[in-house]
Amino acid sequence: MKKGFIFDLDGVITDTAKFHYIAWKDLAMDLGITIDETFNETLKGISRMDSLDKILAYGQRDDEFSIEEKEVLAQKKNDAYVQLLADLSEKDLLPGVHDFLVQAKAEAIPCAIASASKNAPMILEKLGVLDFFGHIVDPETLKKGKPDPEIFVKAAESIHVEPQDAIGFEDAQAGIDGIKAAGMYAVGISETEILTGSDLQVASMTELSVEQLITI
Ligand code: G6P
Ligand code: MG
Secondary structure: OOOEEEEOOEOOOEOOHHHHHHHHHHHHHHOOOOOOHHHHHOOOOOOHHHHHHHHHHHOOOOOOOOHHHHHHHHHHHHHHHHHHOOOOOHHHEOOOHHHHHHHHHHOOOOEEEOOOOOOHHHHHHHHOOHHHOOEEOOHHHOOOOOOOOHHHHHHHHHOOOOHHHEEEEEOOHHHHHHHHHOOOEEEEEOOOOOOOOOOEEEOOHHHOOHHHHOOO
């Protein structure tokens, strides 16, 4: 029996991944670096500063900026990203998410968020689903980002569930790797990517039933 659910945010609860992509693409372009969707896949689940470092390395400009300059660039990206989120509301929940959270609540399965995003509380509030989550892991408290299992282990602890009794939901390979390294059951959610190592992969949460999943 599974006793707790741990969700990534971007690409699982809502499609903010597309806004991260727009904001990074614009910033990269200002720096003379062109990124495409294939490269963008490698940024999913990766913290803001690590994403910037990856983009600079990709454009072979990684030695050119001081930490302070990189902080200005990361802030610029975040300002653009937050602007793109201005109209975010319940309508932006991905298909099946609301139903699934309602089912989990009915079954008394605690839910937590394991996202590298510092914007997670604000986004969940705008989506109207903040109250479904017992805990949101603060990414500032992490020593290592995904694919390290730390964020998933902390999320399970926060809802008092053993890793082997938890199910993690992820749209990115780094996340699936982290969930598996934490010793949890991994559900991959993606229409387009093959998420290697996931225990189950679906195109959307509409394909999932809480009742069935908890018996795994
Ligand atoms: C998630 C997304 C990444 C993003 C990271 C940090 O993991 O998948 O694309 O870079 O969060 O998000 P933030 O909102 O803090 O910049
Ligand atoms: Mg994601």
